[in-house]
Amino acid sequence: MADTDKAMQELDDLFAAARDTPAPLPAHLAKAIMSDALIARAETQTPAPVAKTRLRAGIWQQLMVAIGGLPAVGGLAAACAVGVWIGLAPPSFLPDPAQLVGYTESTSVPYESFNLATVLGEEVQ
Template sequence: MADTDKAMQELDDLFASARQNPVPLPDHLATAIMNDALVARSEERVPQQEPENRRQVHFGIWRQLMVAIGGLPALGGMAAACVVGVWVGLAPPSFLPDPAQLVGYSDSTSVPYDSYDLASVLGEEVQ
């Protein structure tokens, strides 16, 4: 514990000396930062050009949607999740009830469970 306190004290001393003797910003770095800021500010002031036809507008909307989702990797993940959801919905695992039987689209009149309550179905032990 004493070693940690000593190391922390040395670190505090280094920070204190750095605060007392600040290093000035080099002139070329300050100039580069200001030039980048002026370029960024001038790009904000340039008005957006109107698209020539409606197809470009739709392309822009789809591109904005794709960026908002997270790009192609996120869109691929969403597509895979959708496919798995449809697959599980059409052919559920053995421990889940068939959704078609729960809504009444079954040819058989016997229901494997006492009620249509999914919580009670999932609460029973799976054999």
């Protein structure tokens, strides 16, 4: 037990020493960071004609960018299809939209069900 406590204390001391002495930044990494920063700054300071060409994108491209690209449009299309499906064939626990707008089935239909054999059999006689 004492050996593990001593080993843990030594390990804690090593971690503390590592935290106290920061690692120096390599020179090639500093150069790469500065070159990326200069490129990013140059891109934000674009001349006006280039900025105008970006604004000339079509309305559909602007809409796609505003929505979030093709994955978002795919999700919207799937949600729309599910909404149409539920609207046309609602589950049993949802009210029928046709009844909500006041449509009722008329009782003046001569047949209880529209069985084709029954309808054709009546017309032939």
